[in-house]
Amino acid sequence: MFSQAVRIRIAPMLVCAAALAACGDSGPQAPPPPEVKIYTVELVEVPRVVELPGRVQAIRTAEVRARVDGIIERRLYQEGTDVKADAPLFRIDPREKQADYDQATAALSRAQATARNARQVAERYEPLVSKQAISQQEFDAAVAAAAQAEADVISTQAQVERAALDLDYTIVTAPVAGRAGRAQVTEGALVKSSEATLLTTIEQLDPIYVNFTQSSSELLKLRRDIEEGKVKSVPLDRVRVILTLEDGSIYEKEGHLNFLDMAVNSSTGSISVRAEFDNSRRLLLPGQFVRARVEGSAIENGIVVPQRAVQVKPEGATVLVVGKDNVLESRPVKLGILHGTLWLIESGLKAGDRVVTDGLQHARVGAPVRIEGEAGIPPVPAAKKPD
Incomplete structure (x- = not known):
């Protein structure tokens, strides 16, 4: 057993040790704010791109019809081949x-x-x-x-x-040069000029047209933007058009607009637009469906953000913005078209806003964050050109 003197010396030491332990136990420490990368919004020139469905149309279609009565004696051309203007196609018994x-x-x-x-x-x-x-x-x-x-x-x-x-007229000739289609009559058939019997059809395929429609409301908005100086206008024949084919590939030739109707379709509320393309390889065929990417005018002071910074939900799109005191806030935005990996923002952001691009999985709305660095973004791409 300890003596009375030993117990007197140990007691103060135990009290001091307990006091030191109490001073060192300050409870659980708060985690540091998560690190994020940001993109500071700048005003840039953004190509105004519109994607529209379209249908291919021959630049000229000629219906070859009988101009005299008689019996078809012979077909003089090979179906599905190119013929020259005035080439003989059929012979009627003369x-x-x-x-x-x-x-x-x-x-x-x-x-x-x-x-x-x-x-x-x-x-x-x-x-x-x-x-x-x-x-x-x-x-x-x-x-x-x-x-x-x-x-x-x-x-x-x-x-x-x-x-x-x-x-x-007993020798039926091609009125135009082009691709002659399937014969609609055979040898021995009776044709009549009064009924204008259809013999075949010739289509000119090079160059070729693509027809599509543009909403009249969108066209009205574009005109207002041009008048207000928000959008830079270009001549009609300088509006580039890139085609996406049915298999997802990009058509090898770039086209341009050559017609804009000035009348609105009363049943659809749309305006007819037409583009012209080189078709020397006959890859585009009349009646074929394509998607047209039309790029002509440019938005003078546009806003783009990286695609990864945008959260798209059923109720709309949002981005996380670093606000005052580095506190995160959620900002609803209206998305335009996707330019490569960049979203065009039509409303919701302004120049100088700090948009979070990396570290979204750890960031929480209403909580502070620590800015790790500035994320760079690629230049705003134009419409993808054919190879």
Whole structure:
């Protein structure tokens, strides 16, 4: 057992040790604020890109129809091949039209002979009337007969020309150069000019058109933005158009707008727009569906943020912004089009806002954060060009 003196010396030491232990136990320490990277919003020029569905259309379509009655004797072209203008496509049995032409030619010869005789009679009567060998009435009748005979010649000449034209129409030719489609009739079929029987169709495929529609409200908004100086306008033929094909690939040729309708479709509330493309390889076919990425005007003072900084939820899109005293706040934004990895922000942010780009998983709205650094973003990309 300890002696009384030892117990007296140990007791103060125990009291001091307890006091030191109490001084060192200050409870659990608060974790440091999470580290985040930010992007400070700047005003930049952003291409104004619109994506629209479109349909391919031949630049010119010619329906080849029968212009005379007859029986198809032979098809003179290969279906699905390119033909030149005035190339023969079909032959209609020409025998009936040949007979009509021969008959008209004979009638012309007869009319010409009658006219010569009438002129000669009038010429013989002219000196006789001055000598009163014949009456003035007889001379006038001879002159009128000669004039009538000349008119008959002109009328018969027109019949010959019409018969020659019908004879030429028995060879059906291509009105334009292009790709000739499937024949709509076969040898032995009866065709009629009164019914304008369709024989085939020729389509010019190079260059080629793509038609799409633009909402009239969007066009009105664009015009207002141009007037207010928010958007920089460019001429119509300098508006670039990039096509995305049905398999997701980018069409190899870049096109441009060449037509903007000035009338609004009353049933759809949209305006027709057309673009023209080179189609030398015949990759675009009439009726094909594509997506057109139209890039022409530019937003002068646009705002973009990295795609990873935007949280898209059913109720809308938001970003986290570092506010006063480095406290996080959630900011709803209205998204425009996606430019590569950058979202165009139409509203909700202004220049100088500090948007969180990295560290979102640890950040909490209403809590402070520690800014680790500034995140750089790539330049605003234009529409993807064909290779």
